[in-house]
Amino acid sequence: MARLDVGSQVIIQREHFGELLEALQKKSYKTIGPTLREKAIVYEEIESVNQLPVGWTEKQEKGKYRLVERSDGALFGYNVGPQSWKSYLSPPEVKLWSARKTENGFEVEEKSDEMPQYAFIGVRPCDLSAINILDRVFLDDEYQDNVYGERRKGLFIVAVNCTEAGNTCFCSSMGTGPRSREGYDLAITEIIDGVDHFFVTDVGTENGAAVLEEVTWEKAGDSAVEAAEERINEAADSMGRDLDTDRLRDLLFNNFEHPQWHDVAERCLSCANCTMVCPTCFCHTVEEVTDLEGDHAERWRIWDSCFTLGYSYIHGGSVRKSTLSRYRQWMTHKLASWHDQFGTSGCVGCGRCITWCPVGIDITEETAAIRKSGKVPEEKVDQPQP
Amino acid sequence: MDLEHNTLTKEQIEANPMLPRRFRIDKVTWETQETFTHELVPIDGADMFRFKPGQFNMIYVFGVGEIAISISGDPDDDSRLYHTTRVVGSVTRRKQNLVEGDILGIRGPFGNHWPVEKAVGKDVVVIAGGIGLAPLRPVIYYLLNHRDQYKRITLLYGTRSPDKILYSRQLKEWGARFDIDVSVTVDSADTDWQGHVGIVTKLIPKAVFDPNNTVAFVCGPEIMMRFTAMDLLKFDMPEDKIYVSMERNHKCGIGFCGHCQLGSYFICKDGPVFTYDKLKSYLSIKEV
Numbered sequence: 300m301a302r303l304d305v306g307s308q309v310i311i312q313r314e315h316f317g318e319l320l321e322a323l324q325k326k327s328y329k330t331i332g333p334t335l336r337e338k339a340i341v342y343e344e345i346e347s348v349n350q351l352p353v354g355w356t357e358k359q360e361k362g363k364y365r366l367v368e369r370s371d372g373a374l375f376g377y378n379v380g381p382q383s384w385k386s387y388l389s390p391p392e393v394k395l396w397s398a399r400k401t402e403n404g405f406e407v408e409e410k411s412d413e414m415p416q417y418a419f420i421g422v423r424p425c426d427l428s429a430i431n432i433l434d435r436v437f438l439d440d441e442y443q444d445n446v447y448g449e450r451r452k453g454l455f456i457v458a459v460n461c462t463e464a465g466n467t468c469f470c471s472s473m474g475t476g477p478r479s480r481e482g483y484d485l486a487i488t489e490i491i492d493g494v495d496h497f498f499v500t501d502v503g504t505e506n507g508a509a510v511l512e513e514v515t516w517e518k519a520g521d522s523a524v525e526a527a528e529e530r531i532n533e534a535a536d537s538m539g540r541d542l543d544t545d546r547l548r549d550l551l552f553n554n555f556e557h558p559q560w561h562d563v564a565e566r567c568l569s570c571a572n573c574t575m576v577c578p579t580c581f582c583h584t585v586e587e588v589t590d591l592e593g594d595h596a597e598r599w600r601i602w603d604s605c606f607t608l609g610y611s612y613i614h615g616g617s618v619r620k621s622t623l624s625r626y627r628q629w630m631t632h633k634l635a636s637w638h639d640q641f642g643t644s645g646c647v648g649c650g651r652c653i654t655w656c657p658v659g660i661d662i663t664e665e666t667a668a669i670r671k672s673g674k675v676p677e678e679k680v681d682q683p684q685p
Numbered sequence: 686m687d688l689e690h691n692t693l694t695k696e697q698i699e700a701n702p703m704l705p706r707r708f709r710i711d712k713v714t715w716e717t718q719e720t721f722t723h724e725l726v727p728i729d730g731a732d733m734f735r736f737k738p739g740q741f742n743m744i745y746v747f748g749v750g751e752i753a754i755s756i757s758g759d760p761d762d763d764s765r766l767y768h769t770t771r772v773v774g775s776v777t778r779r780k781q782n783l784v785e786g787d788i789l790g791i792r793g794p795f796g797n798h799w800p801v802e803k804a805v806g807k808d809v810v811v812i813a814g815g816i817g818l819a820p821l822r823p824v825i826y827y828l829l830n831h832r833d834q835y836k837r838i839t840l841l842y843g844t845r846s847p848d849k850i851l852y853s854r855q856l857k858e859w860g861a862r863f864d865i866d867v868s869v870t871v872d873s874a875d876t877d878w879q880g881h882v883g884i885v886t887k888l889i890p891k892a893v894f895d896p897n898n899t900v901a902f903v904c905g906p907e908i909m910m911r912f913t914a915m916d917l918l919k920f921d922m923p924e925d926k927i928y929v930s931m932e933r934n935h936k937c938g939i940g941f942c943g944h945c946q947l948g949s950y951f952i953c954k955d956g957p958v959f960t961y962d963k964l965k966s967y968l969s970i971k972e973v
């Protein structure tokens with residue numbers, strides 16, 4: 300078939316969708332997509348369409364996540380599970396390098412593992428934005444992070460626009476969804492209408508177009524494109540939550556001593572779940588692991604969280620001892636200081652932190668509570684105000 | 686010794702900012718009972734590197750870990766690298782046991798610097814507390830190397846007791862010069878001590894500088910820096926001419942690990958040096 304132009308839209312019928320995975324695998328991509336595991340939808344290597352959670356959806360609420368069956372055979376009939384793509388791009392545990400003891404010290408042994416070339420299948424618009432945000436964190440400054448960079452370099456992204464919003468979702472508020480805007484190779488919108496089941500597919504890059512050469516597609520008629528548009532709009536209208544972002548950074552910077560911080564600190568367990576599930580939380584520590592004889596040492600990079608006491612440790616004691624200070628650090632980082640650091644919000648509105656908080660703390664409610672009684676300063680403030 | 690064996694190339698090191706360069710300890714000097722200075726020479730990636738006053742390195746000690754330590758040598762001398770370390774915990778304890786010939790890993794130099802270039806044509810007041818003199822020593826070297834570019838130069842140094850004075854020989858040498866005013870004070874001392882007693886801010890009223898044409902570089906414990914800045918403000922120094930240096934947990938030194946954050950700043954890349962006006966709110970909020 301002829302090479303499609305970037306920006307064109309085509310239709311892939313359900314029965315041909317498997318060809319997309321095959322085409323990617325033929326080009327040596329390791330295809331990672333959603334699949335069922337222990338009562339949740341997670342991202343793992345999938346070899347065929349059958350491994351997708353066909354006929355499943357999820358019910359999400361504050362502190363609750365449950366899988367439920369659906370009858371329409373949708374391949375992507377759910378939103379986001381506890382895991383995010385950061386697990387593949389900045390893995391929870393990764394060896395940086397190791398060293399061997401010598402008479403006077405040590406020698407570095409640099410690892411030279413071949414990096415797999417990933418294709419992510421089914422990236423939600425919020426998660427696509429999260430990847431764009433991580434690009435800024437890890438690649439857009441003086442130093443580039445090799446761990447992230449090596450995995451990100453050859454990444455192929457098949458995004459899925461949302462046609463149903465979850466109960467804890469608020470991507471509309473954050474401007475990240477329910478339609479994916481940039482950063483994908485292909486973006487699909489799943490349409491099921493009676494016996495019709497197809498994917499309206501947007502070509503985002505030359506790579507995306509090249510892959511489609513191996514897939515059976517047809518021209519997208521106006522009605523199909525309209526149907527996709529309509530479904531996405533419905534998702535936007537059925538967002539489970541919303542968050543008022545109007546001058547949010549200044550509101551939070553102006554309210555570092557607001558009573559709501561005490562209120563949330565009473566409930567928060569400082570368990571770090573929210574940071575583990577968040578698709579943009581990037582913090583990690585580096586640990587030294589040695590063998591018993593002490594002849595060999597490894598440097599491991601391991602996810603860390605601002606909710607732990609050790610995170611802010613300096614000799615003499617941790618800077619953030621109280622739960623109040625840790626929750627405040629997390630939330631104001633996501634919604635306020637992130638703008639100063641990376642020119643964007645650190646929250647994409649995926650709702651994971653709400654669903655996976657064991658005590659149901661909801662970032663949108665906490666923010667609303669501060670807005671209710673807290674003042675927005677007249678002028679932009681450059682630092683949090685005491 | 687198998688120093689030549691398995692040496693990393695410059696390209697390998699430049700390609701991965703988490704990989705250390707190895708340096709050999711050429712000399713160990715004990716400054717006080719708990720503080721020592723290493724003089725280091727490179728093994729990997731042949732050239733010595735240039736640094737600016739106030740920058741730091743991440744120093745790796747085999748088998749324990751990596752810590753942020755400021756470079757304490759002369760920025761105009763790139764033949765060796767100096768680091769002054771106070772023993773406080775696991776890595777620094779292991780580090781103190783290393784001897785001449787032993788090898789350390791170095792990543793750096795990282796962070797911004799004390800902007801000596803912005804002090805040209807002005808009076809300079811350097812105020813240090815405790816180990817805070819180490820990151821400021823390169824400033825003093827630099828000012829003295831380029832003495833004619835600056836007006837009055839003052840060093841005020843405070844530490845707990847006489848036996849905790851860093852670089853005491855050098856302080857005496859500088860004190861004997863006419864082109865720098867050096868005052869040292871201790872929090873407490875017995876009768877053998879003939880110098881000043883009291884906190885370092887007490888030295889400020891005696892220092893001679895023109896508040897409207899002065900740059901101050903301040904480094905020490907957070908509380909000392911806050912009081913020092915407040916006193917300098919009382920002498921009508923503008924907030925943006927007072928520079929202070931912040932400390933937070935550092936795991937990477939290059940903006941990836943998140944640990945060093947202070948509100949909007951990453952201390953490792955936006956700092957460690959900040960003007961007081963960029964920090965004053967942070968310094969007055971607890972646990973920020």
Ligand SMILES: Cc1cc2nc3c(=O)[nH]c(=O)nc-3n(C[C@H](O)[C@H](O)[C@H](O)COP(=O)(O)OP(=O)(O)OC[C@H]3O[C@@H](n4cnc5c(N)ncnc54)[C@H](O)[C@@H]3O)c2cc1C
Nearest residue numbers: 613614752753754755769770771774775776777933934935
């Ligand atoms: C930019 C910068 C420059 C510094 N310059 C110097 C210097 O010139 N001389 C000097 O003696 N000290 C300096 N420090 C402080 C030094 O990094 C700590 O004293 C050191 O990390 C303590 O390590 P430890 O393992 O011995 O202590 P422990 O108390 O056992 O600490 C455990 C771990 O916590 C982390 N940590 C603890 N304290 C600090 C801290 N203050 N800053 C950052 N991470 C910390 C480290 O990863 C450390 O390995 C500097 C710190 C920073 C941030």
Ligand code: SF4
Nearest residue numbers: 577646647649650652
């Ligand atoms: S803060 Fe919560 S809602 Fe926002 S991106 Fe992170 S997990 Fe999703």
Ligand code: SF4
Nearest residue numbers: 567568570571573656
């Ligand atoms: S907000 Fe919830 S998930 Fe996050 S640390 Fe607190 S209790 Fe855990």
Ligand code: FES
Nearest residue numbers: 938940942943953
């Ligand atoms: S030390 Fe890791 S981000 Fe600053």
